[in-house]
Amino acid sequence: MKKNFTHIFMALMILSLCANSCAKNNNTNTGGTFNRGGFNGAPGNFDGGPGGFGQGVTITDDGSTTDYVDTTTASPSAVIEDDLYQSFKADGTVAIKFTASGWETGFEGDITSADISIKEVKNSAEDETSAGIEIQYKGKLKLKYVLTGTYTGTVFIKNKSADAAVVLNNVNLKSDNGAGPVLRFSSEKRTFIVAAAGSTNTLTDTRVKGQSSTIYDDKKGSVYSKGTLIFAGDGTLNIVNSGYKHAVYVKDYVRIEDGITLNITVDGETGRDCIRANNAVIIDGGNINLVAKGTLEDDESNGIRVDGEDADEDDMTVEYTAGAGFIIINGGNINITTVAKGITAHWKSAKSVIGDTAYTETANNSLLCKNYLKGTSYTTPNPFVEINGGIINITTTGEPYEGQTDDDPSCSPEGIEAKADLTINAGTITVQTTDDSLNAGGNIVINGGAVYACSSKNDAMDANGSNGIAINGGVVVAIGLTTPECAFDCDQNPLTINGGTLIGLGTGNYTAPSKGKQSTLVLGSSSIGSANTSFAIVDGRGTPVFVYTLPAGTGDVIILSSPKITTGTTYTVKTGVTVKEGTGTRFHNLYTTLPTISGGTSTLTDVSTSSSNTVYTDSNAGSGFGGPGGFGGPGGFGGRQAFGNGEMPEPPEGFGNFNGQMPEGMTPPDGMQQPPEGFNGQRPQDFNGKGKNKR
Numbered sequence: 001m002k003k004n005f006t007h008i009f010m011a012l013m014i015l016s017l018c019a020n021s022c023a024k025n026n027n028t029n030t031g032g033t034f035n036r037g038g039f040n041g042a043p044g045n046f047d048g049g050p051g052g053f054g055q056g057v058t059i060t061d062d063g064s065t066t067d068y069v070d071t072t073t074a075s076p077s078a079v080i081e082d083d084l085y086q087s088f089k090a091d092g093t094v095a096i097k098f099t100a101s102g103w104e105t106g107f108e109g110d111i112t113s114a115d116i117s118i119k120e121v122k123n124s125a126e127d128e129t130s131a132g133i134e135i136q137y138k139g140k141l142k143l144k145y146v147l148t149g150t151y152t153g154t155v156f157i158k159n160k161s162a163d164a165a166v167v168l169n170n171v172n173l174k175s176d177n178g179a180g181p182v183l184r185f186s187s188e189k190r191t192f193i194v195a196a197a198g199s200t201n202t203l204t205d206t207r208v209k210g211q212s213s214t215i216y217d218d219k220k221g222s223v224y225s226k227g228t229l230i231f232a233g234d235g236t237l238n239i240v241n242s243g244y245k246h247a248v249y250v251k252d253y254v255r256i257e258d259g260i261t262l263n264i265t266v267d268g269e270t271g272r273d274c275i276r277a278n279n280a281v282i283i284d285g286g287n288i289n290l291v292a293k294g295t296l297e298d299d300e301s302n303g304i305r306v307d308g309e310d311a312d313e314d315d316m317t318v319e320y321t322a323g324a325g326f327i328i329i330n331g332g333n334i335n336i337t338t339v340a341k342g343i344t345a346h347w348k349s350a351k352s353v354i355g356d357t358a359y360t361e362t363a364n365n366s367l368l369c370k371n372y373l374k375g376t377s378y379t380t381p382n383p384f385v386e387i388n389g390g391i392i393n394i395t396t397t398g399e400p401y402e403g404q405t406d407d408d409p410s411c412s413p414e415g416i417e418a419k420a421d422l423t424i425n426a427g428t429i430t431v432q433t434t435d436d437s438l439n440a441g442g443n444i445v446i447n448g449g450a451v452y453a454c455s456s457k458n459d460a461m462d463a464n465g466s467n468g469i470a471i472n473g474g475v476v477v478a479i480g481l482t483t484p485e486c487a488f489d490c491d492q493n494p495l496t497i498n499g500g501t502l503i504g505l506g507t508g509n510y511t512a513p514s515k516g517k518q519s520t521l522v523l524g525s526s527s528i529g530s531a532n533t534s535f536a537i538v539d540g541r542g543t544p545v546f547v548y549t550l551p552a553g554t555g556d557v558i559i560l561s562s563p564k565i566t567t568g569t570t571y572t573v574k575t576g577v578t579v580k581e582g583t584g585t586r587f588h589n590l591y592t593t594l595p596t597i598s599g600g601t602s603t604l605t606d607v608s609t610s611s612s613n614t615v616y617t618d619s620n621a622g623s624g625f626g627g628p629g630g631f632g633g634p635g636g637f638g639g640r641q642a643f644g645n646g647e648m649p650e651p652p653e654g655f656g657n658f659n660g661q662m663p664e665g666m667t668p669p670d671g672m673q674q675p676p677e678g679f680n681g682q683r684p685q686d687f688n689g690k691g692k693n694k695r
Contacts (some may be wrong), residue, residue, distance in 0.1 A: 004031045004682045011545060018038045026248050030111045031065045035577075036135045038247065038326070041320065044646060045439045046164060046165050046208075050251040051092075051370075052490045052506075053210070053629070054392070056583050059284075059612070064623045067585050067586050067587065068450060068475065068585050068586060068592045068593075069391070069428045070426060070427060070428045070450040070474070070475070072331075072389070072426045072448060073276075073331065073388060073389035073426050074152035074388035074389060074425035074426040074447075074448065075388065075484070075634075076330035076331070076388055077282075077328045077330065077372075077386055077388060078280070078328050078330075078371075078372045078388075079283050080140070080367075080371040080372060081609045082132070082163075082190065082259075082526050083190070083228075083230055083255050083282075084257070085165065085192050085194060085232035085233070085257060087525045088142065088163060088165055088192060088532050089111045089142065089186065090109065090116070090142050090143060090144035091111070091141035091142050091143065091474070092107065092108060092109030092111030092114060092141055092143050092536045093107070093108040093109055093110055093111070093143070093144045093146060093147045094106075094107060094111060094135070094137075094143060094144070094146070094147065094650065095107070095146045095148075096118070096133075096135070096146070096147050096148075097106070097123070098149030098150055098151035098171070098455075098542065099149060100161065102120075103117060103118075103133065103149075103151070105340070106582070110141055111137075111141060111143060113519055114140060114236070115137065115285070116135065116137045117135070117136040117137075118131060118133065118134070118135050118136075118138065119133070119135070120132075120368045121134045121135075121156070121530055123179050123180075123535060127254060127378050128157065129154075129180070130153070130154045130155065130165075130176060130179035130180020130181070131153050131155030131176040131177075131179055131180070131694055132151075132154030132155060132156060132175075132176060132177065132180065133151070133153060133154075133155055133156065133194065133622060134158065134535075134636070135155070135156065135157045135158065135159075136158040136159075137159050138161070138519075138571045139161065139162075140161045140162050141162060142144075142162050142163075142164065142165075143155060143159060143162070143164050144164070144165045144166075144167060144512035145164065145166045146162060146165065146166070146167045146169060146173045147166065147167065147168055147169065147173075148169045148170060148171055149170075149171060149172075150172040151171075151172075151174075152170070152174045152175075152176050152177045153174075153175065154176065154180040154181055154182065154183075154184055155173060155182065155183050156181070156184045156186070157183075157185070157186070157187075157191075158183070158186045158187075159185070159186070159187045159189075160185075160186060160187050160188070160189075160396075161187075161189070162189060163187075163189045163190040163191070163192075164185075164187060164189070164190075164191050164412055165191070165192035165194055166183070166191065166192065166193050166194065167194045167196055167197065167233070168193065168194065168195055168199065168200065168201040168235070168237060169196040169199050169201075169235075170199045171199075171202075172197075172202050173202070173203050173204070174203075174204040174206060175205050175222075175355065175541060176206075178206045178207045178208060178242075178244075178690070178691075179207070179428070179448045180207070180219070181205060181206075181207075181219045181221060181222050181223065181224045182203040182205050182222050182223060182239075183203060183217060183222075183223045183224070183291070184223075184224045184225075185224065185226065185227065185229070186226055187225070187226065187227045188229070188251075188365070189227050189367070190227065190228045190230060190367065191224070191225055191227060191228065191229055191230070192230045192231075192232050193223070193229065193232070193233075193237070194233040195230045195232075195233035195234070195235030195236055195237045195260050195261070195456045196233060196234075196235050197233065197234035198234070198235060198303070198395050199233065199235035199236065200238070201235065201236065201237050201238065202237075202238040202239075202240070202242070203223060203237070203238070203241045204220060204222075204242070204245060205222030205239075205240065205241050205242055205247070206242050206243055207242060207243070207244035207245075207460075208242055208243040208268055208270055209243055209244050209245075209268075209270035209271075209296075209505040210219075210270070219249070219443035220245045220246055220249040220251070220276070221245065221246045221247065221248050221249025221276070221326065221639070222239055222240075222246070222247045222248070223239060223247065223248045223249070224243075224249050224250075224599035225249075225250045225251065225252075226251050226252075226289035227250075227251070227367070228250070228252045228253050228254075228255070228366075228367050229248070229250045229252075229253075229254050229255075230254075230255040230256075230257065231256045231257065231260050231261050231262055231286070232257040232259065232260055232352075233257075233259060233261065234259045234260065234349070235261070235595045236260075236261040236262075236263070236265070237260065237261070237262050238264075238269055239262075239263070239264045239265070240473050240612060241264075241265065241266045241267060241268070241271045242267055242268045242271070243266075243267065243268020243269065243270040243271040243294070244268075244270070244271065245272050245457065245569050246266075246271075246272045246273045246275070247264045247266055247271075247273070247274050247275065248264065248274065248275045248276065248277075248278040248279075249260070249276050249419050250275075250276070250277045250278065251278050251279075251280050252277070252278065252367060252368075253278075253279045253280035253281065253282065253324070253366065253368060254277045254280070254281045254282070255281075255282045255283075255284070256274055256282070256283045256284065256285070256286050256288060256332065257284050257285060257286060258284055258285025258286055258331065258332065259286060260286045261286065261287040261288075261289075261595065262287070262288045263285055263287075263289045263624060264272070264289070264290050264291070264293050265290075265291045265292075265293075266291070266292040266293055267293060267300050268293070268294065269293060269294055269296065270296055270299060271292070271293065271294040272294055272299060272301055272302070273292060273301060273302040273303070273304070273305045273306070273644070274290040274291075274292050274301070274302070274303050274304065274336075274338075275290070275303070276305050276307065277306050278306070278307070278321075278324075279306070279308065279321050279324035279325065279366045280306055280324055280325070280326050280327065280328070280368060280395040280607070281304050281306055281327045281328075281330050282328045282329075282330070282332055283328070283329045283330065283331070283334065283347065283390070284330045285330070285331040285332045285390075286657055287331045287332070287333045288333065288334045288335070289335045290303045290304070290333055290335070290336045290337070290338070291336075291337050292336075292337070292338065292339060292340075294339060294479070295339055295398075297409050297411075298409035298410065298411070299342055300337050300338075300339040300340035300398050300411050300413070301339045302328065302338055302340050302342070302344055303337075303339040303342045303343055303344070303387060303394070304325065304336070304504075305343075305344050305346055306325055306327055306344070306345050306346060306347065306383065306535070307344075307346040308320050308321075308324070308325055308347050308381060308598070308637045318459040319368065319371065319516070319625045320380070320381050321365075321366040321368065321373070321375035321379035322349070322373070322376060322378045322379050322380060322381070322383070323368075323373045323381070323382050324347075324368055324382070325345055325347035325381035325382055325383035325384075325419075325650070326344060326382060326383060326385065326422075327344075327345045327384075327385045327386070328386045328387075328388070329385075329386070329387045329388065329389070329390055329392065329416075330389055330390070331389040331390040331427075331472045332390045332391075332392075333390065334391070334392045334394075335392045336392075336393070336394045336395070336411070337394075337395045337396075338394075338395075338396055338397070338398075338649075339396070339398040339411075339413065340411055340412070340413050341396065341412065341413060341414050341415075341417055342394035342395075342396055342397050342414070342415045342416060342431070343385065343415070343416045343417065344414070344416075344417040344418075345383035345384060345385050345417065345418045345419055345420070346383065346417065347381040349417055352651075353437070361572075365397065370527070370598075372499075372552070374501060377386050378383070378655075380694040382404075382420055382423070383418060383420045383440070383441075384417055384418050384421045384423070384439075385417075385418040385422045385423070385689065387423070387424045387425065387426070387427050387429065387449065388425045388426055388427070389425075389426045389427045389449075389626045390427045390428075391428045392427060392428070392429045392430070392431075393430045393431075393536075393664035394415045394416065394429075394430070394431045394432070394433070395432050395433070395435055395504070396413035396414065396415060396432075396433040396434075396435065397434065398411050398413040398434060399411065399413075400412055400413055400433065400434055400457055400458065401603070403486060405590050406671075410686070412435045412436075412439075412451065413433055413434045413435045414435045414436045414437070414438075414439045415431035415433040415435060415436070415437040415438060415439075415453065415687075416419075416429075416431060416437070416438050416439070416567075417436075417438075417439045417440070418440045418441065418442065418515065419440075419441040419442075420440070420441060420442045421440055421442040421443050421444070421445065421465065422438060422439075422440040422442075422443075422444045422445070422463075423444075423445045423447070423534050424445070424446045424447065424448070424449050424451060424474070425447045425448050425449065426448045426449045426474075427449045427450075428449065428450045428521065429449060429450065429451045429452065429453075430559065430588075431451075431452065431453050431454070432452075432453045432454045432455075432456075432608075433454070433455050433456070433458070434455070434456050434457050434458070435455065435457065435458045436452060436455060436458045436459045436460070436461070436462040436489075437455045437459070437460050437461065437478075437480075438453050438460070438461045438462065439461075439462045439463075439483075440462070440463045440464065440465060441461075441464050441465070442464070442465035442467075443463050443465035443466075443468060443469070443470065443650070444461055444463040444468075444469045444470070445469075445470045446469075446470070446471045446472065446473070446474050446476060446500065447472045447473050447474065447498075448472075448473045448474040449474045449475070450474060450476075450587050450592075451474060451475070451476045451477070451478075452587065452588045452676060453476075453478045453479070453484050453662075454477075454478075454479040454480075455475070455479070455480045455482075455485065455695045456482065457462055457479065457482050457484050457485070458482065459480045459481040459485045459486055459487070459488075459489040459506075460478035460479050460486075460488070460504065460506070461478050461480075461488050462489040463489070463490050463493065464493075465489065465493065466493055467494065467496075468490030468491075468493035468494040468495055468496065468511070469494075469495050469496070469511075470494075470497075470498065470562075471486050471496070471498065471499070471500050471502055472495045472498045472499045472500065473498075473499040473500045473535060474499075474500045474502075474652075475500065475501050475502065475587050475588050475592055475666050476500060476502035476503070476504075477502070477503055477504075477587065477588045477589070478502070478503070478504040478505070478506075478636070479504075479505045479506070479551070479553070479555075480504075480505075480506045480507075480555075481505060481506060481507060481551070481553045481554075481555045482507070483507045483509060484507065484509040484517070485506065485507060486504075486506035486509055486510040486511065486557075487504030487505055487506035487510065487559060488506070488510065488511050488557075488559065489510075489584055490506050490511040490513055491511075493511075494515060495512070495513045495559075496513070496514050496515075496516045496664070497516040497517075497518050497520045497561045498517040498518055499517065499518050499563065500518075500561065501546075501561070501562045501563070501590065501592060501641040502559075502560065502561050502562075502590075503548050503558060503559070503560045504558070504560070505550075505551075505553070505554060505555040505557075505558055506555050506556070506557055506558040506559075507555055507556050507557065507658040508556040508557055508603070508621075510557050511560065512615075512617070513559060513561075513615050514615075515613070515614050515615060516614055516615075517614070518561050518562075518563060519561065519565045519566060519567055519609040519614050519615075519616070520557070520559065520560070520561040520580055520606065520609075520614060520615045521558075521559070521560050521561070521609075521615075521616045521618075521623055522547045522559050522615065522616065522617040522618060522621045523557070523560070523567065523573065523604070523618040523620070524556065524557060524618045524619075524620025524621040525554050525557070525558070525559045525620075526558050526620050527573055527575075527603045527604050527618050527620055527621075528550065528554070528573065528575060528603070529550060529554075529568045529575030529603075530550070530575075531552050532549070532550060532551070532552065533549070533550055533575065533576050533670050534547060534548065534576070534578070534579050534597070535547075535549070535550065535564060535572050535573065535574060535575045535576070535577060535600075536548075536551040536573075536574050536577045536579050536597050536600065537560075537562075537565060537573055537574075538571060538574055539569060539570075539571055540569075540570060540573050543629070544577075544594050544595070544597050545562060545564035545565055545571065545594070545694065546560060546564065546565060546591050546594075547577070547579065547584065547591040547593075547594055547597060548560070548589055548591065549579070549586075549589040549597055550637075551589060552591070556621075557621045558621075563675045567608075567609045567610050567611050567614060568609075568610060568611070570605075570606055570607065570608045571607040572602050572604065572605045572607065572609065573602070573603050573604035573605075573607060574597075574601060574602050574603070575601050575603050576599065576600050576601055577597040577598065577599055578597060578598045578599045579591075579595045579597055579683040580596040580597070580598070583595035583596040604611055604618060
């Protein structure tokens with residue numbers, strides 16, 4: 001997200017102009033909260049609510065162990081029979097055993113030594129080869145290459161005309177003194193990389209950015225393929241990138257089958273992404289552990305990135321596959337820790353890659369076009385993300401920053417990003433980030449699964465499409481407590497809740513839910529209790545229909561919904577309830593199976609919805625974007641900033657105490673020369689209704 005200068009300037013002006021207004025409202029500021037009034041004319045919280053960021057705590061819950069796991073799976077997508085290793089039938093086998101003195105070879109099936117060339121090659125910048133072994137086959141047979149032993153140098157397999165499989169059976173390969181990748185494939189067909197059952201295999205790329213020896217073979221991946229690359233088998237494969245571009249780089253698409261354990265580490269600070277593909281990444285299963293430590297400015301490491309920005313700036317063309325650019329996860333146990341983005345379908349248009357003078361050249365030679373994309377109506381890439389199952393854990397660690405223009409350096413450590421739509425149908429997904437946890441250039445749709453999205457410095461979920469965010473099922477916990485961010489951010493587009501059990505904790509700068517098929521409650525922080533306590537929604541008999549234990553940071557506004565909250569029924573909100581030990585099942589403090597409760601204090605009664613109005617909004621919650629409260633409702637820039645003791649902090653160096661006056665030499669933006677008297681709940685002129693801009 002970008003906070004442009006105008007909004008920052010307005011925030012500074014507001015803080016100075018509102019000091020007297022806050023005092024005149026005769027509201028006290030206790031416990032690190034914010035008083036009513038000021039610029040928004042409604043409850044505000046600059047730093048995350050009572051006990052939230054105002055007191056310097058982190059956004060975590062006390063349920064580090066997730067009791068509830070979504071075991072459902074949706075129908076897998078992009079099922080291509082030829083992508084299955086079990087469908088691969090080799091016509092012949094080439095066995096290569098690396099020894100201390102070189103290698104030994106063996107042949108089986110329809111292949112002989114006369115059909116294949118195996119030779120040692122030297123470093124050559126002219127030939128773009130690095131020291132190692134070159135294995136070349138020019139025929140059309142499907143071959144299986146079985147590698148064993150330890151070898152230093154690039155293994156270059158030139159197998160252009162047919163699918164091939166490379167079986168790694170306790171092999172240890174290392175590139176030679178930073179001169180090239182570890183494994184290189186020239187085939188534009190399928191190449192299976194198979195970790196033999198029970199084997200442990202390690203590939204180490206010794207290249208580092210800026211190293212002179214990379215002139216010999218500067219291929220973009222430690223494992224590099226011009227065609228499709230499919231990871232399979234029942235063994236373990238470790239890939240280590242020492243700090244040069246990407247660990248895996250594929251010019252078509254990557255697929256990961258169930259069974260394999262794939263550990264990828266970008267270990268050097270000059271490294272880039274764990275997995276980078278031009279057209280797609282499809283994960284069907286496996287145990288996948290990705291760690292990306294690269295910290296170069298504007299090139300911080302990502303976990304999985306699909307990005308067809310393979311521009312040729314000499315002839316001003318950009319190749320792309322219509323309809324490609326996506327990421328599909330059908331299953332697997334996936335753990336990702338990165339500096340920048342965890343998972344991103346990041347395709348950009350030609351104009352954004354090499355400028356207005358660029359033209360595009362369609363390159364529909366991907367194997368996807370013969371299968372999954374056959375008959376597609378797309379004329380451009382479709383960078384969506386679809387999750388149909390699996391257990392996914394993502395953590396980003398980088399500090400978000402933005403430049404003033406698109407050409408300036410930036411880092412957006414988002415968890416899961418889709419430049420088109422993001423759809424979750426099943427799976428257990430835990431995303432903890434410094435930027436948006438879930439971000440879509442299009443819409444976000446959650447049909448099932450269990451989703452925990454927690455951002456320490458931005459939105460939990462951020463959709464920029466015209467249909468906003470739609471939650472139709474599943475379990476959702478969304479936390480975004482740093483003003484002006486929120487749990488569910490749709491700009492001026494709808495937040496529609498048709499099903500599922502969910503809770504969102506955020507600031508008053510929130511997207512108000514639109515009418516959906518399921519009852520939704522919007523409650524202010526004063527109605528749900530304090531940090532590390534439980535609150536419940538109970539019916540007329542005192543039976544709970546919704547229970548949640550608040551984390552350390554509570555925010556200003558809670559949005560919640562459950563199928564058990566029905567229209568036409570009156571409920572009571574009770575805070576400080578006691579949950580009987582051993583009862584209920586929870587997902588990050590949200591009870592999916594309701595527990596036995598006792599005690600508590602009633603804060604709201606007569607809470608109900610109707611078929612004509614499925615959204616109940618607590619009077620303490622404001623009205624979200626565009627409603628009363630000026631800057632998009634309560635919690636924007638209103639009130640006095642509360643730190644741990646509720647005192648105003650010292651102003652930033654160079655700003656001093658303005659005493660309600662503009663700093664010398666600063667001119668208000670057009671339409672803001674005179675502050676509207678009291679604002680009367682109206683937005684200032686020329687403001688878009690929310691204190692931030694979208695990336």
